[in-house]
Amino acid sequence: MSQTSNPSILLISGSLNPDSNSRILVHAIEQALQTLDVQTRFLDLRDYPLPFCDGDSAYNDPRLPELSAMIREADAILIGIPVYNFDINAAVKNLVELTGSAWENQVVGFLCAAGGRSSYMSVMNFGNDLMLDFRCLIIPRFIYAVGNDFLDSNIQNADIQDRIQTLAKEAKQLALYRKTTR
Numbered sequence: 001m002s003q004t005s006n007p008s009i010l011l012i013s014g015s016l017n018p019d020s021n022s023r024i025l026v027h028a029i030e031q032a033l034q035t036l037d038v039q040t041r042f043l044d045l046r047d048y049p050l051p052f053c054d055g056d057s058a059y060n061d062p063r064l065p066e067l068s069a070m071i072r073e074a075d076a077i078l079i080g081i082p083v084y085n086f087d088i089n090a091a092v093k094n095l096v097e098l099t100g101s102a103w104e105n106q107v108v109g110f111l112c113a114a115g116g117r118s119s120y121m122s123v124m125n126f127g128n129d130l131m132l133d134f135r136c137l138i139i140p141r142f143i144y145a146v147g148n149d150f151l152d153s154n155i156q157n158a159d160i161q162d163r164i165q166t167l168a169k170e171a172k173q174l175a176l177y178r179k180t181t182r
Helices: 021-035 064-073 089-103 124-134 159-179
Strands: 009-011 039-044 075-085 109-115 141-146
Touching: 009 021, 009 064, 009 159, 021 039, 021 075, 021 109, 021 141, 021 159, 039 064, 064 089, 075 089, 075 124, 075 159, 089 124, 109 124, 109 159, 141 159
Parallel strands: 009 039, 009 075, 075 109, 109 141
Antiparallel strands: none
């Protein structure tokens, strides 16, 4: 494949924690995608301190046009999401609220890091919101990892590593499909 025919996948690290396990997941899938000749772009929400969506003046933030363009132009989006209190973190939800229509008809996948195994379905409401509000195609596989899946800023669980490879392959296929049907 030529470089221009490869899909482009936006990788979003949604954690604001500098020692984030969800960011480790995003970097792992970034490496997997690059071995598949997928172009990636990395968006770390720590680099974009956004105002809380207030339904009013927050939409005037000067960073929003750039973020909206990054989301809109991607052939697929994979989001690393920390799970807090049985739900996705507020920073990711805030990004979606502020960039709204840029998400329309996007392919979206999730890589979640949580403190315990009980929150494994926490991303489902968010996925449903994206499907219903923006007609996103949600990749039916997602990564869910907990603290003991990591050691010294590395993924130590072989099953998680295998699932990252599978998600990378499926994200590439769906991104290629979206790229050809735009």
